[in-house]
Amino acid sequence: MRRPHITVIGGGFAGLTAAISSAEGGATVTLHEAHRALGGRARTADRPYRTNEGPHALYNGGPHWTWLKQRGLLKPLAPLPLLPATRIRFHRNGVLRRIPPAGLLKLRGRRRAPVDQDFFTWAASQVGEAAARAAAHYIGVATFHHDPGSLSAAFVQERLRRATALPPEARYIRGGWGELITRMADQARVLGVRVETGARVDALPEDGPVIVATQLESARALLKDDRLRWESARTALLDVALRSRHGDLFAVSGLDFPGWVERFTTADRSLAPYGEELLQCQAGIGPGENRADGIARAERLLDAGFPRWRERATWRRDALALGRTGAVDLPGTTWRDRPSVDRGDGVYLAGDQVAAPGVLSEVSFSSALEASTLALRSVGIAGAGGPAPAPAHGPARLRAS
Incomplete structure (x- = not known):
């Protein structure tokens, strides 16, 4: 039987999480990234100064820590x-x-x-x-x-x-977050994900579920949905x-x-x-x-x-x-009031201004996992986001972009 197909738009932390989880669940996956390099806000600049987009740290008390660790994607970490x-x-x-x-x-x-x-x-x-x-x-x-x-x-x-x-919960990826993105991209390719960079998407594909893992402003334009708004900084x-x-x-x-x-x-x-x-x-x-x-x-x-x-x-x-600094909740609102992951008609949203719990990058991760789970269920595959299947071999190590 032909495996169902899921499209992921956006190759940042959320998009790669959704792509890996969807592929592990049994779907074929194509990931589109508009830029030539993956990573989004998690990109790390080239040498000599390997800067992130603002101060970055990974909290080991968050849900993404265990998920990344299970898949061998965390190390090497910089020593505290x-x-x-x-x-x-x-x-x-x-x-x-x-x-x-x-x-x-x-x-x-x-x-x-x-x-x-x-x-x-x-x-x-x-x-x-x-x-x-x-x-x-x-x-x-x-x-x-x-x-x-x-x-x-x-x-x-x-x-x-x-x-x-x-x-302290804060931990640091040796070489910057771009190294984590590289390992995640390797893992996605090992699982069969088709990764296309320099591939801007102006209209939703007609076949299969779609996970939109972009900045909220970009998602608003792509989906033509003016409701996709939330406070940021x-x-x-x-x-x-x-x-x-x-x-x-x-x-x-x-x-x-x-x-x-x-x-x-x-x-x-x-x-x-x-x-x-x-x-x-x-x-x-x-x-x-x-x-x-x-x-x-x-x-x-x-x-x-x-x-x-x-x-x-x-x-x-x-x-x-x-608009690149994640969601902030005003008095009287919580993460549940942010734009929902399920947009209907097989379209799902992921990112750091979406209705998902967590701190900093944990929101992108949690929303991506929820989007993947819903997308898989929509094509008759139950379950996503659990422990990684045992690979026949580890992902190849690539140079950080």
Whole structure:
């Protein structure tokens, strides 16, 4: 019997997850990616500075961790930095501090925050306005938002718990996220997925289920569905390379305003040439601000944490991220209110602004697995997303794009 066919549009983390899961379920799969390289927001720049699109980390407490591990896609991981190399400082009231306000950590242990109240109002009632403001700004690292305090209290508290978990959940892919994308693409091809890059899709195919794993704006245009909208964030990104110097910090968290600086070569020396350090910074920007405003805030954190960094700089690049920073939930909304995965007529949606639970990349993963499961069921195949079948041989190792 001819196996059913599933089309996946988009070759980022969500698209590759959906393609692998669909192929494991028994379907033939074709994946279309408009760009010449796979990866989407998970692409890693070519050498000499292997930057991601903003600071990236993989939380080992999420559902994708086990799924990737079962398929041998996680390793090699960069080793976790050990003290004192992992020195993190908190920029508060214009100076660096070694520890955050006590109230910030207290909020993560409180009973579940309400959905219909903004985080700042709820947090201020628990620990006071100063600590609530610091906590809201701190979680800019996991929301990319200019004002996390205005978001749903339940949404922000979940991210606060994950971002301050002990031991830390954050892990790093050696060589950048592009290495993970390469291994996932290898796995997809081993399973028989037909991967077509430089293949923009302007109309849905007529045969078989379709999984649209693109940015929500692109999905809205492709599906001609104006309902595909959700709140996201505008974020200024600044990447800099500095000549190495003993004693540099690992990270600086902004508590006076949402911002984050991380020295990624602390964990992975392969990301920059010998003798240089790679730092990636982010700062959310409001509706009335521009990229320069966010870059100025990122530079304030660099000034505080890496004195005279401009004299050591060997390279820099800045960018503005629009609609590429994942969903944010306003008061009164949860992930269940976002655009649904099942769009009807055999069309399914995956991505980081879709109705699926999780933090950061976990939303893309969870929605992709749900889309794959529904697509397989629509063609009479039950079950998807379980342990990987034992392969006859491991996927070939390819150079990262």
